[in-house]
Amino acid sequence: MAMSKVTDKQPGAAHVDQEKSMDEIFEHVINGVRLSRLRELLRRRKEQNESVDDRDVWGNAPEPRPA
Numbered sequence: 001m002a003m004s005k006v007t008d009k010q011p012g013a014a015h016v017d018q019e020k021s022m023d024e025i026f027e028h029v030i031n032g033v034r035l036s037r038l039r040e041l042l043r044r045r046k047e048q049n050e051s052v053d054d055r056d057v058w059g060n061a062p063e064p065r066p067a
Contacts, residue, residue, distance in 0.1 A: 020028075
């Protein structure tokens with residue numbers, strides 16, 4: 001049984017499982033992109049909510065004047 005050497009691999013070459021069809025590979029990539037985008041959107045929403053919570057809501061409200 002021949003062992004493959006690490007030096008046989010080309011730098012930057014991706015390993016592709018030969019048992020997966022092209023459709024399965026594309027679905028995997030698309031799902032990864034969707035998850036990445038979803039994480040980014042959730043991170044932005046969390047940052048916006050934290051910045052709103054940090055602000056003093058009553059700081060800019062005018063004081064009531066007597067009638």
